[in-house]
Amino acid sequence: MHACATSTTSVFNAAAAVELGNVNTAYCLLADRCSNGPHTIWPNPKGPGGEVLSENWNMDNMAGDPSTGLGMIVTAETIAKENGFTKEEADELTLRRYEQYAESLKDDRAFQKRYMMPIEVPVSKRETKVLEADEGVSQTSREALNRLKPTTEGGIVSFGSQTHPADGNAGIIVTTKENAARLSTNPSIPIQVISYGYSRVEKAKMPAAPVPAVKMALERAGLTVHDMTAIKNHNPFIVNDMFLAKELGIDAMNVNNYGSSLVFGHPQGPTVGRLLIEAIEETVEKGGGYALATGCAAGDNGAAIIVKVG
Template identity: 45%
Template sequence: MTAYIPYGAYWSTPFARWQGSFSHLHSIEFAAHVAKSALAARSLTPETFDFAAYGMTVPQYRSFYGTPWFTALMGAEHLAGPTVNQACATGARLVATAMGEMAVSGVETALIASGDRTSNGPHAYYPAPDAPGGTGQGENIVMESFNRDPFAKCAMVDTADNVARKLGISTEEQHEVASFRAEQYAAALADDRAFQKRYMEAEFPVPDGRYRKTVKTLQGDEGIYPASPEKMAALKPVMPNGSVTFAGQTHPADGSAGMVLCASEARAQEIAPKSGPVTQVLAVAQGRDELAHMPAAPIRAAKRALKVAGLEIGQIDVFKSHNPFAVNDIAFARAFDLDWKRMNNYGSSLIWGHPQGPTGLRAMIEMIEELEMRGGGTGLFQGCAAGDSAMAVILKVG
């Protein structure tokens, strides 16, 4: 089974560092608000679609209703569909979900979208009537998910330190990657953000919580700090006996993104909002690494995706990754004998942030646009996720 992405039928908001300009917005309501506007701007109506799936990883008030609520808010009350959560692999999982529906139920045109707000994460209480005194357990869902894998018994940063230790990756090399990734992101801001404007609004209006007025306007991502090799060199590792500093890892953020997929190339050409090449999904695959080695998991996912697509690594023109740690890119490049400088042109989550669910969608959107600028070719997206897991997607443009 394959799927096709109409050129220009995708979008992303800017990403705002947590507790920033999107921190007051309910992620489902905000994603529906963004999707409704984005589809209208592309002359795509709700009737265009016969399937939808929404991805989220941080619960919101009444998010139990998930995708049916999201679609209803954007005016597509005929669309049901699953609500998807695979941590930071949610974007890739949404692609696989849509393709699965095309294979088993004849879906022709699917809308996938994701939104997450790591800001102001919920605090949950789980009753335990059989515990002493009936005392239950409390959880800060965002912070504790970052800091405690219930099976591996460690924080996510520990998994990066483990991979760095295993492969002999120094703090200095991690900082070199982070500095270079910042330069690549700067290229997306050149010429008045010419690259980002290919898929993101030039001026993004931030609504109030009731969506009645605009409270401010963002011109691109918010809260990104300039890279400074001198300041990086002065940083100490986050964990004792570790090598990963705050400069070598991403930051939590808020945002949303969306994409349209079609079951046939003809359908994708028919509804494409602007002239350009159709993108074909060649493969989607997942993988899982050894315990507490999350940043290495994309290696296994990518190998499996390449096998499904019948390709060798040398046939990939563009590489894009969800890289919550600089360690991710170094480990991946070593595994495939690549120069990590070939990866992540125009930006990556290491720099523009980590709202979890929509992160992979944005990376794939940027990969499509880079491939279009090259005149076509094949791209590989890969990214890790909680539980030492990962997913990979291979796309062909033109």
Template identity: 45%
Template sequence: MPSYIPYGAYWSTPFARWQGSLSHLNSIELAAHVAKNALAQRQITTDQIDYAAYGMTVIQPGCFYAAPWFNAMIGAEHLGGPILNQACATGPRLISAAMGEIALGSASTVLLASGDRTSNGAHVYYPAPSGPGGTGQAEDWVLGSFNYDPWAKGAMVQTAENVANRFGIGTEEQHEVVLHREAQYQDALADDRAFQKRYMDAAFEVPDARFKKTVKVLSGDEGVYPSNPEKLAALKPVVPGGTVTFAGQTHPADGAAGMIVVDSAERAADLVGGSNPVIEILGVAQAREEKGFMPAAPIKAAENVLRQTGFSITDIDVFKSHNPFAVNDIAFARAFDLDWRKMNNYGSSLIWGHPQGPTGLRAIIEMIEELEIRGGGIGLFQGCAAGDSAMALVLRVL
């Protein structure tokens, strides 16, 4: 049975490059601050919500209590709910969890939220009294995760190189993707950011760490730097002898996003009005690739969700991806005989950055808005995640 997203009952902050304007904020508190304001703007009250789930991938002070703490901060002390983490696929995983609760009859109106801060990542020390001299083990939560998969025994950029080698993808084509994605992102900034203002505040007031006063105002994403062919051509691959440059991959970021999922089109209409588009979530699926081939995992996840929903790739009107590497989009397009230029209109994480947990939610929100602009249709989102895994989602806008 499908679940539904009330049109407009979703939101995202601007994404700020790490160590930028959001780096001083606890990501759970930021997500609650944003969600509380977003619900008030949409005249949705917390007593209308009977389930909530919170997604995060980077530990923060107080994160042991993340979901109930988040719920209490938005005025929903009656709600419990889980903390979910599937790395970069946390967004679609949240939606899958909502669909499951609805299918079980345990919930009718679900609040999903995610906030992550890659800035100032925790440095963790694990005591080991039995170690040599009692020395423990240390871990850099963010950078350590980027640089070493304990199963594949390598960095994430190496998984991109593995996929580039499998599909014969060179640096020049990756840079073509980067320039094209930057042009698509400019479409989202046209007419004074008309597209982004569909789901993002025109001027986002950044609070201080105590959430008492505004310290800065962001008019859109922070830290998106334009490229040009000459600048890209001068870049060297990150891995010696490889193909992926710093431009061919996304940048870590900070931010928050959220949405409401409900059990019927009627309930969606009650929340936001009956004259809006109907958004049906038709299916969510996951997959895992061969060890060390993370950017190829969305191919299998997409195959699974298409099989689940009964659609073929030619039925899809809008494609959106979480593309931490340009390699992702090229490999996906080749696997399905698509033109990668037709994917990711209005932008993608390759350009606007990657706070991890909220990334997929924002991409799905943008997919909904693109479908609304074109007059409806079917959209497919897909994105990879740590551990050579991926998730894919199909929805329809009527």
């Protein structure tokens, strides 16, 4: 629906529908498969001998935004160059993101188990596997990151400081205050959608897009970024976090506690949904307050959502 901002926009639309009385309860079911597909193949009407055309929707769009023809990595390097970011800074912040994710794995994944449930996946008529935790997460170190060369000439982003295509799903129920109290596992902690922001920036400057979206959401809520208890930012490239922190005047080391899409992967549709859920859980852990979840979407736009916890 809205690329990587699908979750943000879905929750906002659901909240608006509930607020207007159009629905009593909405379930935002967010799922995506980016690790392998989708692929389309069709006959070339002008091709001789049954020649076919093919398209890899995910990888082709990553390699070239349809509106500009430029790859997503180009958008990251453009912002990095304009702001004077260095590979050393990128590696240091990337290492911090892996350390934050490791916090969610402590005590037998205690933090993750607050919102992540095992599912059974049938792989054949005779075999069913149980998926309990993230798969495909790499291990890294300061030395390993320092050894990796940038993926583009003169750039700062290496394979270590960008995300990877992944599959995933998330679900978020949006309903009335009364119904939420009935459905919640802890009715004493109300969670309310406060505001939403959306923005577009210059083409091929994707990492910059969340900033005006965040500012719009904050203004609509009558809050400042320093009122936020938890902040989550979708980071297909570490440059996204570097720019967000610079423009908002916050410490990048304290954003994305307990994990981010840079580490656990990039399934587009549910990505910010998971980040929002984690932001809520972190805010609950800290005694309540405001949680902000934001992120870019494709080549030049972004969205942000603020919720009140408690």
